[in-house]
Amino acid sequence: MIPGVAEAALRIVLEIERASTLSLIQKAVRSFTKRFGYDRFVLFSASSARDDVVERIYWVEGNWLGDGQTVDAETYVRRCPVTRHILEAREPFFWTKTQCESGGSYRVVRRPVGNGPHGLQVPVFGPLGLEGAMSLGGEKVDSSADVRLMLGIVATAAFFSARRLLESPTGSDVVRLLSGREREVLAWTAAGRRQADIAAALGLSERTVENHLRAARRRLGVATTAQAIKIAIRNGDLGD
Numbered sequence: 001m002i003p004g005v006a007e008a009a010l011r012i013v014l015e016i017e018r019a020s021t022l023s024l025i026q027k028a029v030r031s032f033t034k035r036f037g038y039d040r041f042v043l044f045s046a047s048s049a050r051d052d053v054v055e056r057i058y059w060v061e062g063n064w065l066g067d068g069q070t071v072d073a074e075t076y077v078r079r080c081p082v083t084r085h086i087l088e089a090r091e092p093f094f095w096t097k098t099q100c101e102s103g104g105s106y107r108v109v110r111r112p113v114g115n116g117p118h119g120l121q122v123p124v125f126g127p128l129g130l131e132g133a134m135s136l137g138g139e140k141v142d143s144s145a146d147v148r149l150m151l152g153i154v155a156t157a158a159f160f161s162a163r164r165l166l167e168s169p170t171g172s173d174v175v176r177l178l179s180g181r182e183r184e185v186l187a188w189t190a191a192g193r194r195q196a197d198i199a200a201a202l203g204l205s206e207r208t209v210e211n212h213l214r215a216a217r218r219r220l221g222v223a224t225t226a227q228a229i230k231i232a233i234r235n236g237d238l239g240d
Helices: 005-018 020-038 073-079 081-087 145-167 172-179 180-190 194-203 208-218 224-236
Strands: 038-048 052-059 094-096 105-109 118-126 128-137
Touching: 005 020, 005 145, 020 052, 020 145, 038 145, 052 105, 052 145, 081 118, 081 128, 118 145, 180 194, 180 208, 180 224, 194 208, 194 224, 208 224
Parallel strands: none
Antiparallel strands: 038 052, 038 128, 094 105, 094 118, 118 128
């Protein structure tokens, strides 16, 4: 074990868990990873039920494409083929990019060697299975087993803290953000009922049911009903 790495990782995890903003999480992660050569970051929620895997990107930073240009969320998802490998992984894995005539080729490797960029992808699992991931990259990275383990712990803490801040910022107040009818309609939807069935059961029109679902998505800050259900279940809103 590299002297002090475990202790430093523990301090960073505690700092991340106490963070009140995403910028504080980012600062903590940077301070830990820079000594190991990692200066590129992507943090996102994910689901194996989605064709494109990625649900919501919390943080993208760094020279991911090697041209000095800032990479936005859409570009990262479109240009990073190793992202889908998290569907097959059960633990953090390294990847490397090698230059070729077509521009660059990404490969999942046991341990990166030579010139970069290289990186580490950390899948994060919870009660619902795959829930997110973090990618860390750099030109000359430490890929030792000790660092891989500590980065996995830090990345997992960063994911859960970022999700807590960005997807359920009010914590226990989430229940009060949803009206009783919105919770009811969301619960029926989570149970697999069609909007027409929900409308008939509750004495509403299908348009009104859709309006309640739209309002629930807006209040929870997500784009899809599936995401709203996921957050509501996570926070206990559909457990009654």
